[in-house]
Amino acid sequence: MRHPTGRVRAEQGSAPIGRRALGRELSAIKAGKPGSRRTAICRSDCGSDFAKLETEVSEVRARRRFPLRFWRYRWCIVEMTSALMTSEVWWPSLQSSMLILSTIFLALMTLHRTSMKRRNGVHSIPGPYPWPIVGNIFQLGREPHRVLSEMANKYGQVFSLQIGSRPVVVLNGLNIIKKALVIQGEDFAERPYLESMRIVSKGQSMVFNKPYNAEWKAHKRLAQSALRTVCSEEAENSECSCALEQHVWSEARYLVHMCLDLTAEHGPFDPLQHVTVSVANVISAILFGRRFEHDDKEFISIVSTAEEFAKVASTENSADFIPILQYLPNLRFRRFKELMATFDSFIERNVLDHYKPNGTNKKNLSNVTNSFIAMGKETELDENANRGVSKEQVASTASDLFGAGFDTVSTALSWSLLYLAKFPEIQEKIQKEIDATVDRTNFPRLTDKPNLPYTEAFMLELFRHSSFVPMTIPHCTTRDVVFEGYFIPKNTCVFVNQWQANHDRNVWKDPELFMPERFINSDGQMDRLVCNNVLLFGMGKRRCAGEVIARMQVFLFMAILLQQLHIEARPGEDIDLTPSFGLSMKHKHYRLSFRARN
Known part of the structure; x- marks a missing residue:
């Protein structure tokens, strides 16, 4: 349950636990360490409370976009770069500077990508690496339905990408689509706010x-x-x-x-x-x-x-996903x-x-x-x-x-x-x-x-x-959703790839x-x-x-x-x-x- 201040309680009557402490708390409980602040809560004593706590931690971590470790690494790299660039002994050429900056940028993004996958309970959704500002929009090409189908072969039938500044979850495969739109239909029944759709009627x-x-x-x-x-x-x-x-x-x-x-x-x-x-x-x-x-x-x-x-x-309309183009x-x-x-x-x-x-x-x-x-x-x-x-x-x-x-x-x-x-x-x-x-x-x-x-x-x-209708009109999640083991936040844009389902060799x-x-x-x-x-x-x-x-x-x-x-x-x-x-x-x-x- 949640504390009135917005932080998370582990159990009724206990003090509020901060987000960082909650992660340590769960790790201690899993290990069964006697030094844990909540020794009474463990698998042997009350599994239901443990499950609730684990779910709470998973949701908290799923919402954390830039984990603490990422920021520590970032400042490390920034300080090291600053020291090198201001040194009187060493000064790189323009080409070397660009190479170093590019390497630092890729290192940051790799650390961010790696840290996003370190979640308990709910996994991060796999997908292609997005470029800044434009995301994966240039990877979609002239036949997005085919490109997304090829990505499904690589990343799985549920994967994510970024188009411009908007994260998008892509659903492929008949059973996956049926589970999302029929079995969990209420969770995926909304429409995203897109400028072109806003104009219709x-x-x-x-x-x-x-x-x-x-x-x-x-x-x-x-x-x-x-x-x-x-x-x-x-x-x-x-x-x-x-x-x-x-x-x-x-x-x-x-x-x-x-x-x-x-x-x-x-x-x-x-x-x-x-x-x-x-x-x-x-x-x-x-x-x-x-x-x-x-x-x-x-x-x-x-x-x-x-x-x-x-x-x-x-999805060809870039202005829907890169707002500045409007x-x-x-x-x-x-x-x-x-x-x-x-x-x-x-x-x-x-x-x-x-x-x-x-x-x-x-x-x-x-x-x-x-x-x-x-x-x-x-x-x-x-x-x-x-x-x-x-x-x-x-x-x-x-x-x-x-x-x-x-x-x-x-x-x-x-x-x-x-x-x-x-x-x-x-x-x-x-x-x-x-x-x-x-x-x-x-x-x-x-x-x-x-x-x-x-x-x-x-x-x-x-x-x-x-x-000839390769993808449905985009859907959107009505609330925070756990689907196929992945956490999908509320208001996430969802593409449904009908073309892939109609050309799936498994079907x-x-x-x-x-x-x-x-x-x-x-x-x-x-x-x-x-x-x-x-x-x-x-x-x-x-x-x-x-x-x-x-x-x-x-x-x-x-x-x-x-x-x-x-x-x-x-x-x-x-x-x-x-x-x-x-x-x-x-x-x-x-x-x-x-x-x-x-």
Whole structure:
């Protein structure tokens, strides 16, 4: 327990023990020396008190950044250097001086590193040595997810590094990630304070920056409930099983015709913009009850911001970790602020329209915004406050669902087109499965999914192999945590390396190969245990709220396109699947051709 003065008591009724004395106290107790000031407390007499004392000492030492021994060595080296440099007998050249200073600096850092590892009970987290000011930021390179995976092979699945002035703990491996985010989910449920994330939704984003508390939990439950209600409601088209399926059918039909027309008119073309607009229209219909034309300039400019957003809101943004860079000219960060202002304005206009007496679809709940507003009037976000959901919270929720929804699904779908063009034999196998299951006069439905195992396996292998969300949005510890024998202080930034978990050789055989068959069992059905090993949407408290809806959309869009079209690369062109790193990784731009299947 703690003394009122802030020092630590070894037991009830005893005098306070200082931090240095406490270390000596524990050593004496372990050795069972009779000269100890607390002879009564030993392993044989009361092990529980001993354990508490040992834990207390471990926490104290874990928080001590510069142990006493380090400072003694430092002054020794400084005094010796001073004596040498002021000596009349000896004066080094400039080169020698630099060499000596560099040696002294490395000696200091080595002593500090060594002293940090001398802790009882709780071990220091291993990791690469950080450079002053910049830390390990230059070691991450252009592919941080791969570099961090290589570091995991060297330092273990839990290791630490320093990016700028901020210490970061990196979690790798499926079991480690599951233990942190699910079993100890409350400990890792916070978001770190990062400048780029603070700007998203004006600091009101449920996904990026809102603190983990009772209000956040209620907010997320409302959003998920509204999303499920709208997507599962009965469709106007009797051929569709639900409203979500109807929206996807409508946009997929339009996309099929557009791909055929553009190929006939221009030959091979880059389909990325049209795929993105089609997917964004499904999200828009779900959220706002409206769609936009493919030549709507404002809508195209909004959905075209995804790539820039993904780059800034990732570990590539040095200004998040080196604060001084926020005050220096930064064109990318300034552009990011402009994009977020335009995006927020677009969302707010569409949300506020639902509050007007004659607003769009005001009288029905066929879109998430109206449903969320209606639920919010009946539910209090904060149990201790008599208030419902504000307009700002509705707008921030719509912003989260729209931004994350269209970016994740459109990125998955555009990646799928490249994989299908690169592996035509897999494309043909999926088409045969669809033809054998679905009548060519109808589009595939969600109810056909159990009968299309290879199609679903392709989707999961796409998620795993591309791992286009290589790391989750950074997490943060909510309190001091002991995890896997390591002490992690409160408010420590935590990276979750999903790419490593999806390419871990201890889990996946030949992870570098693209093999949908790895998800099919001996009975020709999906192996659900293997399916659950794929990470894309995060885990635990901060798991993506729209994951189920996103998976449905990707499956439906992909099945419809493959039923109707052949997808081909330009003759002789080899498709490079190397991605560009970001919060969601984008592929290189390619021109593809589409032709109708007879």
